[in-house]
Amino acid sequence: MIELIEILIKNGLIIDGTGCASYEADIAISEGRIVDIGKKLSYKAGEVIDASGLVVSPGFIDVHSHNDLVPFMGQPIENLKLLQGVTTELVGQCGLGVIPCIETERKVWKNYISGVVGNPGIRWEFSDLNKYFNEINSRGLKNNFAALISHGAVRTYVMGFENRIPGKDELSDMCRIVDAAMEAGAFGMSLGLQYMPAIFSSRDELVEMCKVVKKYEGIVMVHLRNHDSSIVDALDEIIAIAEGSKVKLHISHMRSYNSRELGCSAEVLIECVEKAVEKGINITFDEHLYLSGSTLMTQLLPPWITAKGSDDLIARLKDKEMLEKVKMELSNTKTRYRGWDNYSAINGWSGILITSVKIEKNRIYIGKTVGSIAKDMGMHPVDFAANLLIEEQTGVGIVTLNVFSEEDTIKLIKHPLQMVGSDSIPAGVQHPRLYGNYPLLLGKYVRGKKAISLEEAIKKCTLLPAKTLGIRDIGELSTGKTADITVFDFNEITGFEDYNHSTLPPVGIKHVILNGKIAVKDGKACLGSYGRVVRY
Numbered sequence: 001m002i003e004l005i006e007i008l009i010k011n012g013l014i015i016d017g018t019g020c021a022s023y024e025a026d027i028a029i030s031e032g033r034i035v036d037i038g039k040k041l042s043y044k045a046g047e048v049i050d051a052s053g054l055v056v057s058p059g060f061i062d063v064h065s066h067n068d069l070v071p072f073m074g075q076p077i078e079n080l081k082l083l084q085g086v087t088t089e090l091v092g093q094c095g096l097g098v099i100p101c102i103e104t105e106r107k108v109w110k111n112y113i114s115g116v117v118g119n120p121g122i123r124w125e126f127s128d129l130n131k132y133f134n135e136i137n138s139r140g141l142k143n144n145f146a147a148l149i150s151h152g153a154v155r156t157y158v159m160g161f162e163n164r165i166p167g168k169d170e171l172s173d174m175c176r177i178v179d180a181a182m183e184a185g186a187f188g189m190s191l192g193l194q195y196m197p198a199i200f201s202s203r204d205e206l207v208e209m210c211k212v213v214k215k216y217e218g219i220v221m222v223h224l225r226n227h228d229s230s231i232v233d234a235l236d237e238i239i240a241i242a243e244g245s246k247v248k249l250h251i252s253h254m255r256s257y258n259s260r261e262l263g264c265s266a267e268v269l270i271e272c273v274e275k276a277v278e279k280g281i282n283i284t285f286d287e288h289l290y291l292s293g294s295t296l297m298t299q300l301l302p303p304w305i306t307a308k309g310s311d312d313l314i315a316r317l318k319d320k321e322m323l324e325k326v327k328m329e330l331s332n333t334k335t336r337y338r339g340w341d342n343y344s345a346i347n348g349w350s351g352i353l354i355t356s357v358k359i360e361k362n363r364i365y366i367g368k369t370v371g372s373i374a375k376d377m378g379m380h381p382v383d384f385a386a387n388l389l390i391e392e393q394t395g396v397g398i399v400t401l402n403v404f405s406e407e408d409t410i411k412l413i414k415h416p417l418q419m420v421g422s423d424s425i426p427a428g429v430q431h432p433r434l435y436g437n438y439p440l441l442l443g444k445y446v447r448g449k450k451a452i453s454l455e456e457a458i459k460k461c462t463l464l465p466a467k468t469l470g471i472r473d474i475g476e477l478s479t480g481k482t483a484d485i486t487v488f489d490f491n492e493i494t495g496f497e498d499y500n501h502s503t504l505p506p507v508g509i510k511h512v513i514l515n516g517k518i519a520v521k522d523g524k525a526c527l528g529s530y531g532r533v534v535r536y
């Protein structure tokens with residue numbers, strides 16, 4: 001008698017996630033798991049997927065996502081990860097997570113992080129990780145969610161945005177919150193050392209908090225203090241913290257800028273990582289694959305003028321003397337502040353593209369660079385930017401064009417400790433990395449540039465992140481594992497790097513199986529919500 005199963009994927013080219021060579025086979029799925037892999041399997045299946053000519057791989061694991069609030073945002077944003085082959089994402093990144101966050105007590109934190117995590121227009125209050133997991137679960141998840149506890153959220157909860165080291169009781173409160181999150185299933189903690197309030201944190205504070213994560217053998221994922229030529233000092237700082245706490249370390253979006261004077265080459269970054277490995281530190285890092293970054297226009301300005309918030313900044317931007325000082329500082333490549341990168345010097349004003357404004361009459365600037373607009377208007381770029389920021393109440397989105405080099409990106413991708421994270425930001429006018437990071441890797445860097453083999457690339461998106469985080473049941477196609485599977489056409493897959501049309505969907509993802517259910521069929525998302533919360 002022929003055994004009855006739920007799904008049979010036939011005749012696909014299996015790339016199993018381990019980095020081993022591909023082979024042709026069928027995969028049988030039942031009750032959420034892979035029950036058999038082999039040639040010409042003869043099961044009777046409820047659903048048969050013909051994968052002839054297609055690659056069958058584990059579902060991708062996005063190790064760096066800011067989609068914390070996406071389960072509350074509805075369509076179409078909820079399906080964007082699934083449509084690029086991602087089945088699991090890790091949120092709570094860059095120290096900018098949503099736990100703990102209680103509306104009445106910590107409005108300042110909500111306002112601060114909404115430029116990154118977005119604002120779904122609901123009342124969100126997550127006193128702890130369990131509350132967050134329960135609430136996202138009850139909304140129905142389109143893909144699996146895992147989470148980190150964020151140092152920034154914890155510090156703000158305990159001591160606000162205060163520029164001082166924590167007292168003994170405050171530090172033990174912070175450690176207690178991290179401990180409770182680890183107990184509830186966080187995979188570790190994220191640090192956002194370039195952001196408030198972590199810019200005020202000391203080494204001792206961070207070592208003590210990392211020790212709590214170490215107690216659970218979790219991971220600490222870090223947005224470094226600086227990404228300009230001071231990135232080596234920033235790496236030294238965090239490597240010393242990992243040495244002091246013995247915690248497993250992961251550097252988020254580890255890239256520096258494509259500027260001889262104000263950036264740092266991939267070779268130097270890799271050397272820092274390898275030195276840490278020699279010291280016995282357990283270290284990995286990730287990248288998104290785009291050459292341009294995205295941020296807020298206020299980030300162009302030196303931190304002393306932005307430090308007191310939006311209203312104060314508007315007043316200061318109206319002060320002529322103050323603006324002269326800004327012009328002088330921005331044009332001097334030697335201007336340095338801890339936690340600040342001088343983007344207009346790194347990239348030139350012709351490399352700063354305006355992507356979002358709120359006022360109708362200013363929409364003519366979208367898709368143009370500050371350099372070209374200022375030239376057309378016969379103005380200094382700082383004067384133009386100041387006027388625009390005043391009119392827009394400081395809320396202007398920009399893209400830093402080609403701030404990273406392709407050559408360095410390829411060198412980093414080739415490193416065995418590198419894995420792939422999207423750094424997806426679902427707020428404001430979005431960067432295309434929210435839409436097509438994984439297809440861009442496979443289309444541009446693997447099929448096009450042949451930077452690494454397809455098997456290696458898949459490992460960086462599947463088993464390597466699963467092992468690094470300590471998730472045992474996904475990331476690999478083998479019997480008994482959870483059936484999270486992505487089926488794609490390697491001959492056509494790609495994502496788009498068009499910053500004026502950032503919402504272009506990727507091509508080439510054909511089917512996605514999530515927890516044993518078909519979640520994407522023939523490139524279209526299905527209606528069901530088959531995702532789950534993944535706890536450490």
Ligand SMILES: [Zn+2]
Pocket residue numbers: 094223252253
């Ligand atoms: Zn970051």
Ligand SMILES: [Zn+2]
Pocket residue numbers: 064066093094252423
């Ligand atoms: Zn990030």
